[in-house]
Amino acid sequence: MIGVDPTEFKRPRASSSGLTIVSRKPGYSKITRGLTYGFLSLVAVLWLIPIGGAFYASIRPYQETQVKGIFSWPKALTFQNYRDAFTQGQMSHTFLNTAFIVLPAIVLILFFSSLVAFAVSRYSWRFNLVVLLLFTAGNLLPAQVLFQPLFQMFKHIPWPNFLSDTDTGHLLGTKVAIIIVHVAFQSGFCTFVLSNYMKTIPKELGEAALVDGAGVLRQFFQIVMPLCRPALAALATLEFTWLYNDFFWAVVLLNQGDQRPITSSIANLGGQYFSNDNLIAAASMIIAMPTLAVYLAMQKHFISGLTLGASKG
Amino acid sequence: MSLDIEAEPTAVVPAAVPPKRRRRRRYSQLSRSDKIWLTLMVGVPTLNLIVFVWVPAVSTILLSFTKWDGIKLGSWRLLGFRNYWTVFTILDTKMYPALFNNVILLVWLTFMSMIGMLLAYLLDKGVRGTAVYQSIFYFPVVLSLAIVGFIWKSVMFSQAQGLFNLGRDKPIDFVGNATKLFTFHIPGLDVPLGLSKNFAAILVAVAWRHIGYVMVLYLAGLKSVDPSLREAAAIDGCKEWQSFRRVVFPVMKPINVVVFVITVIEALRAFDIIVALKEPVGTNVMGVLVKNNLVGEGGGNVGIGSTYGVILLLLCLGFIIWYLVNSFREAET
Numbered sequence: 344m345i346g347v348d349p350t351e352f353k354r355p356r357a358s359s360s361g362l363t364i365v366s367r368k369p370g371y372s373k374i375t376r377g378l379t380y381g382f383l384s385l386v387a388v389l390w391l392i393p394i395g396g397a398f399y400a401s402i403r404p405y406q407e408t409q410v411k412g413i414f415s416w417p418k419a420l421t422f423q424n425y426r427d428a429f430t431q432g433q434m435s436h437t438f439l440n441t442a443f444i445v446l447p448a449i450v451l452i453l454f455f456s457s458l459v460a461f462a463v464s465r466y467s468w469r470f471n472l473v474v475l476l477l478f479t480a481g482n483l484l485p486a487q488v489l490f491q492p493l494f495q496m497f498k499h500i501p502w503p504n505f506l507s508d509t510d511t512g513h514l515l516g517t518k519v520a521i522i523i524v525h526v527a528f529q530s531g532f533c534t535f536v537l538s539n540y541m542k543t544i545p546k547e548l549g550e551a552a553l554v555d556g557a558g559v560l561r562q563f564f565q566i567v568m569p570l571c572r573p574a575l576a577a578l579a580t581l582e583f584t585w586l587y588n589d590f591f592w593a594v595v596l597l598n599q600g601d602q603r604p605i606t607s608s609i610a611n612l613g614g615q616y617f618s619n620d621n622l623i624a625a626a627s628m629i630i631a632m633p634t635l636a637v638y639l640a641m642q643k644h645f646i647s648g649l650t651l652g653a654s655k656g
Numbered sequence: 657m658s659l660d661i662e663a664e665p666t667a668v669v670p671a672a673v674p675p676k677r678r679r680r681r682r683y684s685q686l687s688r689s690d691k692i693w694l695t696l697m698v699g700v701p702t703l704n705l706i707v708f709v710w711v712p713a714v715s716t717i718l719l720s721f722t723k724w725d726g727i728k729l730g731s732w733r734l735l736g737f738r739n740y741w742t743v744f745t746i747l748d749t750k751m752y753p754a755l756f757n758n759v760i761l762l763v764w765l766t767f768m769s770m771i772g773m774l775l776a777y778l779l780d781k782g783v784r785g786t787a788v789y790q791s792i793f794y795f796p797v798v799l800s801l802a803i804v805g806f807i808w809k810s811v812m813f814s815q816a817q818g819l820f821n822l823g824r825d826k827p828i829d830f831v832g833n834a835t836k837l838f839t840f841h842i843p844g845l846d847v848p849l850g851l852s853k854n855f856a857a858i859l860v861a862v863a864w865r866h867i868g869y870v871m872v873l874y875l876a877g878l879k880s881v882d883p884s885l886r887e888a889a890a891i892d893g894c895k896e897w898q899s900f901r902r903v904v905f906p907v908m909k910p911i912n913v914v915v916f917v918i919t920v921i922e923a924l925r926a927f928d929i930i931v932a933l934k935e936p937v938g939t940n941v942m943g944v945l946v947k948n949n950l951v952g953e954g955g956g957n958v959g960i961g962s963t964y965g966v967i968l969l970l971l972c973l974g975f976i977i978w979y980l981v982n983s984f985r986e987a988e989t
Contacts, residue, residue: 588800
């Protein structure tokens, strides 16, 4: 149903000759066309200035830009800021931290959510809707509401030292804790998207498999999962950027600085009293690079993932 | 958890299954081991979700009725509603300014959503180079808000060399400026409410990221609008604005709901950019207030921190429910 009341529209005006003038596709004069291009290009330039400026600043020495400003003709270009940011920010270490958190988390998120989505969408079951609601609503809660009890829980869950490099004897401050939070929190969104996706796979496929004697597990691994590849790829790219960009959980749960992943470690570079803006720009560029690369390489997946979640609900 | 799992051979059965249909299908094609596997498939992730998302959420609500330093388990004291009384009355000078910043952010982001919609609409008309424009408008979305904050701080707002200070004799320290752009007093409230220059600078940076996000959602929405509807509107003599307002916009209702809920939740959850920039004066928001009462220097006020958290939750709750009702109703049809 469309929320339009047809009587509200003006009828086409009758011309003097008695013929009705019907305006076809919305008028597209040269002027509006020009204006459209002008406006879009202006916005595009505005959009590129911050990132372009950040790159330009990052390849110039601070002593020079401090005097002349960033948007000036360069006298010297250098990658020294990148070297400094990389070593001062201990980025080889923090990048590894990120990898140790993000990669297992993505695999687990996708695995858990496809399990639930499969059961919920392929079988009718008493608690289907409740489970789906729990997952979807859980993802919408503000993270700040969850964190204090989680902090206490992790502090009281014992964790063997040989599995962590914090040696405190409990989960708090380990990367495992962050992975657990990500899996619990993010699987809501993925379950919702995947269950909608799986509903579009014909039931007959499952029935045929059933007749051939394939059990639930075989149906899941050999029939449904391979068909879900596009959705899984889209979700993987989305989740990669979200988890890579996570700042909140890393800041509140990893108070020992050396466990921190890359995104939250930038806070260490920008001291409140001293700051070398070009160094920070270089650090920002380094940190932005992986997500920008993933975005440029997988743009289609990325956008389809977002819209998959949005248009279906 | 029940093992009453039935194979459903024909159609997806919506939530409210009429009892008659249910009775007819009460045979199971599933073997015992299949049932056990299915229960595990649902059970393990659901248990994980309940333990690490829903139990903490409920615990926060319970903790908001207590006084606790967060150090020794069992040392909490039940206070009833006293924490709520504390934060809502004169004893607390932080909450109203923080809440007001959230409100400003919400209003701002709503306007930015409209710009995102405008960009999507223009791109949808089939201009040449749509893909390029789309990529440019969208790329800030893949950056973390913390990084967005640092880029704007070091490049655009930088006191020594930033673009916004180009050609100024007296450079302005945008992210470090507590002066207010406007303030006003509400009778009965001790602290003035207002918008600090710091927060205004953050608003600009946030818009850079928000607009692209909304644009992509609306682009998908516009593509799903049946073109014959527009043609019909045009034949009926609709002007472009009319046809957008009366035909296209209402048809996109699902996307409108998503965008609105995203906007509200982003505005209420705001945290990253402010904490990454070391919480400049005058930029307090609810999310940061929760954190500051729980960890760090002012930490150890678990009761008060949880109370702020519950207020945040209550503010989100209506929108969450609205979103769920909308999306699940749509999924069923």
